[in-house]
Amino acid sequence: MLRYRFLFEQMVRRELRQKYKGSALGLLWYLINPIVLMGAYVLVFSVLLRVADIPDYPLFVVAGMIVWVFFAQAMLAAAPSMEQNAPLVRKVRFPREAIPAATALVQLATFLVMLALLAPVAVAIRGSLEPGLLALPVVVVLLFAFVLGLSMAVSVLHAHYRDVEPVVAAALLPWFFVTPIFLRVEDIPGVSSRQWLGDLLEWGNPVAPFVSAVRELLYAGAAPSLGHLAYLTVAGLGALALGMLCFRRLGRELAVVL
Amino acid sequence: MRPGEVTLEHASRSFLLRPEERARTLKELFVRRGRRDGARVAALDDVTLHIEPGEAVGLVGRNGAGKTSTLRCLAGIVPLDSGRAQCGGRVVSLLELGAGFGADFTGRENVFLNGALHGFEKEEIEERLEDIVAFSELGEFVDVPVRAYSAGMYLRLGFSIAAFLDVDVLLIDEVLAVGDESFQRKCLRRIAERMEEGATLILVSHDPSAIERVCRRVVVLDAGSVRFDDTTAEGLLFYHRLLGARPDDARRERRGPGVDVLDLQLRDSEDRARSAFRSGETVRVALSVTGPAERAVVAIEIRDSDGSRLFRTDTTLGAIEGETEVVYEIPRLGLLGGDYDLVVGAGDHDAPPAGTLDRIVRLSVSETFDAEGLVDLRGEWRVREREPLR
Numbered sequence: 001m002l003r004y005r006f007l008f009e010q011m012v013r014r015e016l017r018q019k020y021k022g023s024a025l026g027l028l029w030y031l032i033n034p035i036v037l038m039g040a041y042v043l044v045f046s047v048l049l050r051v052a053d054i055p056d057y058p059l060f061v062v063a064g065m066i067v068w069v070f071f072a073q074a075m076l077a078a079a080p081s082m083e084q085n086a087p088l089v090r091k092v093r094f095p096r097e098a099i100p101a102a103t104a105l106v107q108l109a110t111f112l113v114m115l116a117l118l119a120p121v122a123v124a125i126r127g128s129l130e131p132g133l134l135a136l137p138v139v140v141v142l143l144f145a146f147v148l149g150l151s152m153a154v155s156v157l158h159a160h161y162r163d164v165e166p167v168v169a170a171a172l173l174p175w176f177f178v179t180p181i182f183l184r185v186e187d188i189p190g191v192s193s194r195q196w197l198g199d200l201l202e203w204g205n206p207v208a209p210f211v212s213a214v215r216e217l218l219y220a221g222a223a224p225s226l227g228h229l230a231y232l233t234v235a236g237l238g239a240l241a242l243g244m245l246c247f248r249r250l251g252r253e254l255a256v257v258l
Numbered sequence: 259m260r261p262g263e264v265t266l267e268h269a270s271r272s273f274l275l276r277p278e279e280r281a282r283t284l285k286e287l288f289v290r291r292g293r294r295d296g297a298r299v300a301a302l303d304d305v306t307l308h309i310e311p312g313e314a315v316g317l318v319g320r321n322g323a324g325k326t327s328t329l330r331c332l333a334g335i336v337p338l339d340s341g342r343a344q345c346g347g348r349v350v351s352l353l354e355l356g357a358g359f360g361a362d363f364t365g366r367e368n369v370f371l372n373g374a375l376h377g378f379e380k381e382e383i384e385e386r387l388e389d390i391v392a393f394s395e396l397g398e399f400v401d402v403p404v405r406a407y408s409a410g411m412y413l414r415l416g417f418s419i420a421a422f423l424d425v426d427v428l429l430i431d432e433v434l435a436v437g438d439e440s441f442q443r444k445c446l447r448r449i450a451e452r453m454e455e456g457a458t459l460i461l462v463s464h465d466p467s468a469i470e471r472v473c474r475r476v477v478v479l480d481a482g483s484v485r486f487d488d489t490t491a492e493g494l495l496f497y498h499r500l501l502g503a504r505p506d507d508a509r510r511e512r513r514g515p516g517v518d519v520l521d522l523q524l525r526d527s528e529d530r531a532r533s534a535f536r537s538g539e540t541v542r543v544a545l546s547v548t549g550p551a552e553r554a555v556v557a558i559e560i561r562d563s564d565g566s567r568l569f570r571t572d573t574t575l576g577a578i579e580g581e582t583e584v585v586y587e588i589p590r591l592g593l594l595g596g597d598y599d600l601v602v603g604a605g606d607h608d609a610p611p612a613g614t615l616d617r618i619v620r621l622s623v624s625e626t627f628d629a630e631g632l633v634d635l636r637g638e639w640r641v642r643e644r645e646p647l648r
Contacts, residue, residue: 018360092357
């Protein structure tokens with residue numbers, strides 16, 4: 001992978017240049033989009049439909065939401081990426097992983113910028129400057145592995161089966177609502193009496209532990225437990241392995257199917 | 259594998275005729291990459307080739323003969339079904355204009371992107387940047403996004419990148435045709451230079467003159483197999499014979515001083531153009547030549563499908579200025595059933611050397627059932643029983 005560092009750099013630049021070219025705000029759109037989205041949700045859930053009595057609720061929501069936005073935007077960008085780069089794939093030989101990797105890297109950059117904007121605010125408001133915050137980089141790396149692996153998988157799958165992108169897009173909305181972003185799992189009404197439901201919501205959805213880990217770090221300054229970290233590691237590496245498996249199985253024929 | 263060496267060993271690759279019809283399920287995907295149903299067409303069918311470092315090989319064939327597929331397999335873009343394809347050292351392919359360009363990148367930025375795609379490092383590209391920019395003759399356009407480029411500019415940039423990076427194997431597909439004449443000539447010169455430095459070239463082109471100028475060896479592909487692999491002159495001849503059924507394609511451009519053959523047609527006794535005849539019919543070979551020449555000579559040659567000469571004759575036309583019609587009439591076609599090539603060559607002062615090929619046309623003779631061979635010497639059998647001597 002390191003051999004292709006320069007290629008990745010070039011591909012990311014190309015990806016950045018292609019989207020939002022010629023628009024006045026340019027790259028800022030990468031931030032404006034998720035910020036507007038998050039603003040709307042915060043407004044609805046903290047002012048109009050108060051679902052929980054959590055102090056500094058907007059911060060609580062945003063801290064979890066940036067993880068979801070990273071994940072969802074990366075999936076939506078990665079799924080059609082091979083198809084969009086078909087002329088390149090058909091005519092030039094290069095490691096095809098560079099295409100979904102570039103889309104994932106662009107989304108990672110957005111995520112990191114939002115993290116950098118949010119973290120000082122969270123620390124200032126919540127006073128969450130705890131040693132546990134040192135676990136944040138580890139969680140971010142694992143989250144990126146998770147997103148990268150799934151990006152690779154959906155991009156190569158969509159190249160072969162054009163239903164994948166609409167399926168992903170359709171799945172993201174319900175997935176968003178079962179992900180504990182607006183409430184901690186234990187605070188969801190009906191979970192306290194049914195332990196299995198809580199476990200399912202927290203651990204059955206691989207995005208949920210990433211959301212809660214980042215949120216608890218920023219909002220409460222609490223590092224994830226070892227078990228939680230182990231889960232994140234397995235999810236991150238597992239997704240990466242899945243992405244590579246998909247590439248091994250389907251990557252060779254990309255120039256033919258596109 | 260030495261740098262610049264290229265080999266294909268029993269390489270085969272087929273494609274689904276109508277890929278959109280493949281019914282695929284997710285289960286099939288992870289169980290095995292099984293044989294899928296549906297008509298497949300062989301783009302490469304047991305192709306074996308060996309190319310030495312520094313060689314320049316022209317790849318010719320009809321549309322769909324597998325030329326581009328061969329390049330794509332060699333470049334590693336498309337995997338083989340069976341067999342092996344290997345290129346020693348670094349490979350750069352120029353398969354399509356602007357493939358691997360970012361439309362919103364400037365020409366200069368695209369040099370880096372394209373170089374990176376072909377596996378070069380930033381430093382290696384920086385070293386060559388000035389040469390590339392100078393060769394491309396893009397001037398100040400090099401700092402304009404390539405979105406605004408013409409096809410010719412795309413070619414100039416793409417070719418300059420391929421030609422100046424330190425590659426061992428250069429695969430070029432029919433792109434040079436886009437450039438203007440002078441840039442084309444410059445490209446061909448540059449290719450020749452690269453080959454002196456030890457690079458290997460495989461050039462796909464429909465333009466025989468380009469292949470003639472660079473390649474010493476020609477491989478003719480037909481329906482995915484190698485039909486011919488030898489010197490350029492012989493290879494192009496073979497290729498033209500392959501095209502013979504379509505006389506329009508079967509001409510070789512030979513511009514230069516002297517006599518030019520403009521048109522070649524076979525006609526029957528009623529002056530209708532035809533390409534299939536029966537043995538014994540009248541065949542008129544109608545051609546037009548143009549001068550100016552002091553003493554134009556035209557030669558007609560008939561070859562069998564192996565390329566052996568069956569017959570040759572020539573005639574002196576004398577001084578010609580403009581376009582001149584010449585008809586050679588064969589009152590009784592003395593050939594048996596099969597396919598032949600009728601080749602015409604022209605020269606000034608002297609008869610064109612044997613093997614000169616200005617125009618070629620396919621002459622098909624319909625099947626004859628009562629004789630075998632090439633030459634029609636059919637006659638009458640007479641049988642008479644002699645009176646026994648008493």
